[in-house]
Structure formats: structure tokens, C-alpha cells
Amino acid sequence: MRKKNFAFAVAVLIVFCAQPLIAQELTPEEQLGKLIFFDQSLSIRNNQSCAACHAPNVGWTGPIPGVNKAGAVYFGSVRTRFGNRKPPASAYAGDSPVLYQEADRTWVGGMFWDGRATGWTLGDPLAEQAQGPFLNPLEQALPAANYVVDRVCASKYSDLFKSVCGDDICDDVPAAYECIARSIAAYERSSEVSQFGSKYDAYLAGQATLTEQEALGLELFEGKAMCSACHISTGERPLFTDFTYDNLGVPRNPQNPFYFEPEWNPDGLLWVDAGLGGFLKSAGYPPEVYDLEWGKQKVPTLRNVDKRPGRGFVKAYGHNGYFKSLKTIVNFYNTRDVKPVCLDPFTTEKDAMAQGCWPVSEVAANVNTDELGDLGLTPEEEDAIVAFMTTLSDGFIP
Ligand code: HEC
Numbered sequence: 001m002r003k004k005n006f007a008f009a010v011a012v013l014i015v016f017c018a019q020p021l022i023a024q025e026l027t028p029e030e031q032l033g034k035l036i037f038f039d040q041s042l043s044i045r046n047n048q049s050c051a052a053c054h055a056p057n058v059g060w061t062g063p064i065p066g067v068n069k070a071g072a073v074y075f076g077s078v079r080t081r082f083g084n085r086k087p088p089a090s091a092y093a094g095d096s097p098v099l100y101q102e103a104d105r106t107w108v109g110g111m112f113w114d115g116r117a118t119g120w121t122l123g124d125p126l127a128e129q130a131q132g133p134f135l136n137p138l139e140q141a142l143p144a145a146n147y148v149v150d151r152v153c154a155s156k157y158s159d160l161f162k163s164v165c166g167d168d169i170c171d172d173v174p175a176a177y178e179c180i181a182r183s184i185a186a187y188e189r190s191s192e193v194s195q196f197g198s199k200y201d202a203y204l205a206g207q208a209t210l211t212e213q214e215a216l217g218l219e220l221f222e223g224k225a226m227c228s229a230c231h232i233s234t235g236e237r238p239l240f241t242d243f244t245y246d247n248l249g250v251p252r253n254p255q256n257p258f259y260f261e262p263e264w265n266p267d268g269l270l271w272v273d274a275g276l277g278g279f280l281k282s283a284g285y286p287p288e289v290y291d292l293e294w295g296k297q298k299v300p301t302l303r304n305v306d307k308r309p310g311r312g313f314v315k316a317y318g319h320n321g322y323f324k325s326l327k328t329i330v331n332f333y334n335t336r337d338v339k340p341v342c343l344d345p346f347t348t349e350k351d352a353m354a355q356g357c358w359p360v361s362e363v364a365a366n367v368n369t370d371e372l373g374d375l376g377l378t379p380e381e382e383d384a385i386v387a388f389m390t391t392l393s394d395g396f397i398p
Pocket residue numbers: 037048049050051052053054074075076077083084085086087088089090091093110111112113114126129130133134138139140184298
């Protein structure tokens with residue numbers, strides 16, 4: 001009998017352990033994308049992979065709490081160089097359409113906070129995005145595409161690369177670089193990265209119940225607080241974004257290291273992040289097009305927005321990481337137009353909370369005053385919305 005029990009326990013254990021492996025089995029293309037995504041040798045100093053700024057245990061965004069607490073902008077392979085924005089999640093981005101303008105003059109789709117990985121070249125914004133970081137001097141900083149291709153062709157997984165992308169792929173740099181990007185995109189779309197495995201997914205499938213507070217948060221999210229107007233929460237597999245752009249009036253982040261990088265930012269403290277408008281201007285659109293988009297940033301997914309390795313671990317929110325907690329960003333939505341304006345436009349979130357003010361918007365143009373700024377939420381209602389957002393973390397076990 002004891003033996004039988006033991007055998008049964010072993011059988012259960014095997015089935016139990018095999019489950020996630022089966023669920024997460026990757027196709028060869030996805031597997032290749034994964035190896036590339038985590039390969040530190042694809043950077044100038046052999047010290048930085050995509051995961052350096054998009055780590056799974058924090059919901060595929062920046063994994064260093066000390067960075068998140070301050071500038072929230074990450075250093076590149078060359079450690080003294082910093083970008084200018086907070087890394088958004090690299091998960092759940094696979095459904096963003098090729099950037100286009102709707103008849104009502106609304107821009108939809110593309111990748112990055114400002115939409116500049118449009119998808120116009122490869123027909124897939126996610127793959128197009130993946131061609132950026134390797135060559136960005138502030139990120140992985142390799143000099144040209146052939147450096148990336150050479151390193152992949154000399155890697156331990158070069159056989160897999162050839163079997164996925166073609167036997168002669170190493171002789172054709174543009175085709176190889178495209179195949180690298182498409183493999184990364186395939187991995188990012190896979191069930192390992194975009195899991196749809198949160199408590200909220202289980203709730204939608206009738207396999208979990210929300211606590212009273214979470215349920216109130218959901219009700220507010222879709223009602224009084226209007227969050228779902230942009231962060232769509234309904235449908236079969238909601239992505240919590242509508243892939244549009246908005247200027248919420250987020251203040252400058254005084255700790256953004258980009259202000260102090262004269263080599264990359266000659267404007268210094270006068271620099272402002274123009275978002276989609278800045279991209280459209282640089283792409284050659286006329287002022288009547290880009291003026292309307294000045295200061296607008298892409299609506300990010302809220303999936304995994306609270307995923308963190310431990311309770312005290314700080315994550316940053318917003319395109320420049322100004323906000324350091326879900327509570328304060330919800331308070332901003334609620335009170336942006338209620339609290340007085342801080343005297344100093346460069347006031348950190350911590351000081352603003354202490355002084356009971358909000359600094360002026362980083363970009364004054366096109367600030368959305370219809371859907372946020374004075375929501376009339378009580379502190380308990382703010383907490384409930386935060387509680388609801390904690391149900392969006394993958395890894396939930398019903
Ligand atoms: C040094 C940090 C860093 C590294 C390394 C890095 N990223 Fe990013 N990533 C960022 C930042 C910052 C942004 C936002 C930049 C912007 O909007 O201008 C971003 C944006 C993205 C996005 C866009 C998400 C969206 O919803 O718009 C994806 C996808 C992504 N990165 C994937 C990758 C991949 C794939 C790699 C490796 C090839 C990579 N990143 C390497 C920092 C990094």
C-alpha cells in the first residue's frame with residue numbers, strides 16, 4: 001500500500017511538472033527568438049541582452065529597483081549612456097497594428113511610446129521594433145546589422161538559426177537580420193511571454209472570483225474612473241490598450257538622466273518628449289498633422305503592471321517613469337486638475353505628494369481634460385482600482 005501510494009504520488013508529480021512544460025513548448029522559431037532575446041553577446045560590450053530592460057519577473061520591463069526609483073531610464077551596453085524613456089513591457093504588444101490614421105484623425109498602432117516602429121517596412125511593428133535595440137548607440141550599440149548577424153551565425157544556436165531561417169542565411173545580411181527580428185517577435189507573441197495567465201483571465205473564464213475590493217475596482221475601472229476608455233478590459237483576451245496615443249499631462253521626471261547627456265541631448269533641461277508628434281515631425285509630416293499629436297504617448301498595456309519580485313520592489317510608471325507606485329498614478333488621474341500646480345516644474349513624485357501639488361505637464365499641448373484630471377474618487381476607490389490592477393499579473397494559479 002505504501003508502495004502504491006508512492007507510485008501514485010510520483011505519477012501525480014510527473015503529470016503536474018509536465019503541465020507547464022507542455023503549455024509552454026515553443027516552436028523552433030519561438031525558441032530561436034528566445035535564445036536571441038536572452039543573448040548578452042549581441043551587444044558591443046557583450047554584456048546586454050533585450051532582457052536587461054525587459055525581464056520576465058517584472059512583467060517584461062526594467063528589473064533594477066534602484067533605477068526604477070529614480071530616472072527609470074536604463075543604461076545601455078556602454079554603461080555611461082542612457083536612453084530617454086522607461087522601458088514599456090515587451091509582452092502583449094503583438095496585436096498592435098501597423099501605424100495608421102483613422103478617418104477621425106486618430107493615430108492607431110505602431111510600437112514604442114512614440115509609434116516610430118511603424119511596421120511600414122516589415123508589415124509587422126513588433127518585428128520592426130526588434131531591429132532597433134541592437135543598433136541603438138544608447139542600448140546594445142552594435143555598429144551595423146552585419147555585426148548582429150555574424151554573432152548569431154557564430155553562436156551555439158547557429159544550427160537552429162539556419163534550420164529556421166534557411167541554410168544560406170548567413171550569406172544574406174538583410175534577410176538574416178529580418179529573420180532575427182521576426183523570430184524575436186514570434187517569441188514575444190508566444191504563450192511563454194504573452195501568457196494570458198492572470199487572475200483576471202481566470203475570472204473572465206469563470207474560474208476565479210474577485211475579492212470585494214477587486215470587484216469594486218473593476219466596476220470603477222470600467223465606469224466612474226473611465227480607465228477602460230483607453231485600457232480596454234472587455235472581450236475574450238483584453239489587452240488593456242487600444243493602441244492609440246494621448247497626452248495625460250505627465251510631469252517631467254527630474255531624475256531622467258537624459259537631461260544630463262549633452263552629447264545626445266543638446267537641449268539639456270529644455271528638452272521635452274514630444275512623443276508621437278515628434279516622430280511624425282521627423283518623418284516629414286506637416287505641422288497641421290504633427291501639432292495635434294505633440295506630447296502624445298502610446299497607451300501601454302496594463303497587463304503585469306503590478307508584477308514584481310517582492311512587495312517592496314519599486315516599479316516606475318509612465319513614459320518617463322515619473323510615477324513610482326500604482327497608487328500615485330491613480331491619484332494623478334484623480335486629482336491632476338484639483339491639486340495646485342507645484343512651483344517647480346522639476347518636482348519629483350515624492351516631493352509632489354508631500355507638498356500636495358502636481359507639477360505642470362511635460363508638454364502643455366493636447367493635454368486630455370475630458371477623461372481625467374478630476375475623477376472625484378475617494379481614497380478607498382483609488383485603492384480599489386489599484387487592487388483591481390494587481391489581478392492582471394501572470395502566474396495566477398486558480
Ligand atoms: C537599454 C534598455 C533596453 C534594451 C537593451 C532593449 N530595450 Fe526594448 N525598450 C526600451 C525602451 C526605453 C523602450 C521604449 C523606447 C521608446 O519608446 O522610445 C523599449 C521599447 C520596446 C518595445 C515596444 C513595446 C511597445 O508596446 O511599444 C518592445 C517590443 C521592445 N522594447 C523589445 C525589445 C527587444 C526585442 C530588445 C532586444 C533586441 C530590446 N527591447 C532591448 C529599453 C530597452
